[in-house]
Amino acid sequence: MPTDLILALDVPTREEAAPILRQLRGSLRWVKIGLQMFTAHGPDYVRAVADEGFDIFLDLKLHDIPNTVAKAVESLASLPIGMLTLHTCGGREMMTAADAARRATKPGLLLLGVTVLTSMNAAGLAETGVAAAPDAQVSRLGRLAIDSGLRGLVCSPLEVTALRRELPADVQLVTPGIRPAGEAGGDDQKRIMTPAEAARAGSSYIVVGRPILKAPSPAEAAAKIMADLRGTK
Numbered sequence: 001m002p003t004d005l006i007l008a009l010d011v012p013t014r015e016e017a018a019p020i021l022r023q024l025r026g027s028l029r030w031v032k033i034g035l036q037m038f039t040a041h042g043p044d045y046v047r048a049v050a051d052e053g054f055d056i057f058l059d060l061k062l063h064d065i066p067n068t069v070a071k072a073v074e075s076l077a078s079l080p081i082g083m084l085t086l087h088t089c090g091g092r093e094m095m096t097a098a099d100a101a102r103r104a105t106k107p108g109l110l111l112l113g114v115t116v117l118t119s120m121n122a123a124g125l126a127e128t129g130v131a132a133a134p135d136a137q138v139s140r141l142g143r144l145a146i147d148s149g150l151r152g153l154v155c156s157p158l159e160v161t162a163l164r165r166e167l168p169a170d171v172q173l174v175t176p177g178i179r180p181a182g183e184a185g186g187d188d189q190k191r192i193m194t195p196a197e198a199a200r201a202g203s204s205y206i207v208v209g210r211p212i213l214k215a216p217s218p219a220e221a222a223a224k225i226m227a228d229l230r231g232t233k
């Protein structure tokens with residue numbers, strides 16, 4: 001399957017999002033609604049973007065005790081969403097409970113286990129008490145998530161080659177931490193690759209926010225990234 005682009009719609013208001021979505025309608029399939037837009041505009045906004053014809057990745061990174069996360073999945077099941085994130089470091093019991101809730105309420109929903117945030121490097125991870133290198137920790141959490149019933153992971157593109165060797169072929173690997181070639185700096189992202197590199201490594205989807213949202217023309221920036229992805233297949 002070719003790697004597809006997911007736009008991270010990290011803007012403060014519906015008014016700022018509207019022209020970007022208008023420009024991308026027809027060429028872009030997936031929009032990620034994350035904490036910024038969901039906390040400001042809520043479930044109604046998820047329905048509104050879905051009504052515009054986009055598939056929705058709801059990125060709430062659930063992380064709580066198993067019962068609380070399972071109940072949140074049940075509540076979210078009424079929304080028109082295709083993907084939903086939870087933190088794998090919530091552990092086996094939490095992920096198993098979340099997956100059971102998904103099967104009971106919305107079997108078509110892809111639950112994505114976030115492994116090690118792409119903003120973390122080895123030093124940041126060590127400060128949280130994790131002595132393992134990021135790639136080893138991603139591998140450990142990724143295997144735990146798949147063992148707990150999940151069929152998708154969020155990781156950095158740097159870990160995709162190793163995960164593809166270790167995990168069943170149908171596991172969806174979603175990779176933020178994408179910076180187009182030639183862009184200076186990675187903002188707060190630490191483990192990054194270009195769109196073409198991520199596609200060649202085997203990412204199922206790449207997630208891109210600021211490089212599109214802050215571009216003079218978001219439509220052109222997204223089109224360039226989609227062309228880069230197609231060029232690798």
Ligand SMILES: O=C(O)c1cc(=O)[nH]c(=O)n1[C@@H]1O[C@H](COP(=O)(O)O)[C@@H](O)[C@H]1O
Nearest residue numbers: 008034116117118154176177207208209210
């Ligand atoms: O779950 C995510 O989507 C996520 C996980 C992760 O490890 N790193 C990460 O950057 N993200 C999200 O991916 C998007 C990346 O945005 P940009 O850095 O602006 O391209 C943001 O919406 C983050 O919340």
